[in-house]
Amino acid sequence: MENNLHDTSNKFSEPIPVFKVDPVMVLVLGFLTCGLYLIYWNIKVAEVFNAVAEREVISQPIAIFAGCCMPVNIYFYYLAGKEALPKVYEKTGQPQKDESTILIVLGFFFPIAAAMIVQGDINRLYK
Numbered sequence: 661m662e663n664n665l666h667d668t669s670n671k672f673s674e675p676i677p678v679f680k681v682d683p684v685m686v687l688v689l690g691f692l693t694c695g696l697y698l699i700y701w702n703i704k705v706a707e708v709f710n711a712v713a714e715r716e717v718i719s720q721p722i723a724i725f726a727g728c729c730m731p732v733n734i735y736f737y738y739l740a741g742k743e744a745l746p747k748v749y750e751k752t753g754q755p756q757k758d759e760s761t762i763l764i765v766l767g768f769f770f771p772i773a774a775a776m777i778v779q780g781d782i783n784r785l786y787k
Contacts, residue, residue: 676711679704680786683776690772699727709744737767752784
């Protein structure tokens, strides 16, 4: 008896969604909406990261709750810096660097600044 199971869990073959926003606009919209824009931003960035990594790096619930709950927010930026951004650097041909520590610190004290850094790195995908 032959077992033909294909491992398709957490595999993505979708094209990278376009989410190119000026990092300054992330700051402005984050302040104007009292942080509500960051919930939307987290969801869109999670879609981009998952497509770039070709697997689920950041799930939608984590992306949603990261906009409202501080410990989840820190976890979101940890995943972004440790697992997702290295894949972005690989796709864009940039040197590999670990930004997880700075993103965690900024995510704790000033999440909009961490979002601006991540958005700047994501924008390099579309040049």
